[in-house]
Ligand SMILES: Cc1cc2nc3c(=O)[nH]c(=O)nc-3n(C[C@H](O)[C@H](O)[C@H](O)COP(=O)(O)OP(=O)(O)OC[C@H]3O[C@@H](n4cnc5c(N)ncnc54)[C@H](O)[C@@H]3O)c2cc1C
């Protein structure tokens with residue numbers, strides 16, 4: 036029977052809950068808002084299946100891999116603009132939908148909670164597009180995947196590396212008709228922090244959530260890929276609220292490792308050899324690969340781990356995705372989050388203590404105030420971006436900082 040003695044030992048993938056033959060496990064939110072398995076001891080028959088499929092207890096070790104890295108840009112400019120990096124995910128998903136398959140990924144539900152959802156049309160694919168830096172609730176997605184695979188449907192499942200290893204363990208065998216896509220994952224934020232952030236917006240910015248049509252965590256509008264912002268759009272596509280990572284309380288709680296799930300500080304899935312077919316991540320340093328592709332609309336790194344992945348990439352390269360081969364080691368080394376864990380933010384404990392006491396988002400306001408420093412940074416970013424200088428200043432700063 037699964038028992039969580041240390042919160043760092045559970046990534047919340049839900050493989051244990053989904054595999055339990057007695058339905059003795061329920062995923063429940065703790066005080067910080069993260070989901071953990073709770074076992075009903077009366078119902079449990081001690082079959083140990085839950086322990087067997089736990090990816091934290093038994094992380095996968097991959098050996099036979101055909102690893103290659105490419106830099107990619109979706110050939111449809113509008114899709115690329117709408118995606119977080121270069122729209123590589125949408126190109127892979129389109130390949131699956133063309134073949135009548137089903138694509139799983141993270142989407143917002145009607146209350147703006149992040150949940151794993153299945154789509155079967157190009158129009159619905161929009162819901163999965165874009166990073167949501169909040170832990171997605173998988174619900175019963177793993178069981179749905181198994182059913183679809185056994186019916187012979189082509190399935191693509193995308194998510195964080197821990198979710199992908201969880202699914203892989205849950206399935207307990209490989210399937211030719213399954214395509215796994217994971218991401219380089221810095222960490223994930225608490226759904227409770229997100230909920231309180233939404234309350235804060237309602238209170239402070241007078242945003243009416245019922246009138247919000249779309250939320251983007253990394254919106255390229257209006258300043259491009261190198262200065263993305265969190266934006267709320269109304270049903271007609273007008274901006275209701277937008278703020279950059281220097282001032283947005285939710286994004287600041289994420290990048291400062293404050294709203295983070297404990298397992299992310301000791302993540303066992305930050306590795307270069309994965310169970311997925313594809314690993315996708317940002318390519319901010321596109322100018323180091325190809326200056327002509329450096330257009331501030333976004334580029335993705337795509338690591339292909341398997342022969343299946345390689346064949347799919349070859350097929351989508353002509354119609355959907357512009358690809359250019361990259362040096363494997365260089366690409367890996369350009370993103371520390373591929374292999375390195377973040378450390379807990381300085382005020383994490385106090386932040387969550389306040390979050391538990393006050394449910395109106397006061398903790399976000401108090402721990403991430405709009406100080407003079409924040410205002411100055413925002414002023415510089417916005418104004419340098421307007422004259423297309425921000426990205427060059429940012430690159431110069433990175434070069435100096437690295438030295
Ligand atoms: C939590 C998180 C942390 C990340 N950290 C980094 C990082 O440190 N460095 C880096 O280079 N890239 C990181 N990425 C990846 C990056 O943000 C882009 O998602 C990636 O480059 C793919 O972009 P795209 O343009 O191809 O597709 P997009 O359409 O932008 O990406 C959509 C994909 O992301 C998945 N997704 C979105 N939100 C979630 C979620 N909450 N949980 C699970 N899956 C989700 C969708 O299922 C879909 O597969 C992270 C992504 C997430 C979700």
Ligand code: SF4
Nearest residue numbers: 055079080082083085
């Ligand atoms: S040991 Fe078996 S019955 Fe008990 S919780 Fe785990 S999977 Fe369910």
Ligand code: SF4
Nearest residue numbers: 045046048049051089
């Ligand atoms: S990591 Fe996944 S399988 Fe393991 S205990 Fe947590 S939810 Fe269950």
Ligand code: SF4
Nearest residue numbers: 197220222223299302
């Ligand atoms: S950092 Fe690791 S544990 Fe945290 S969400 Fe990402 S893959 Fe999962």
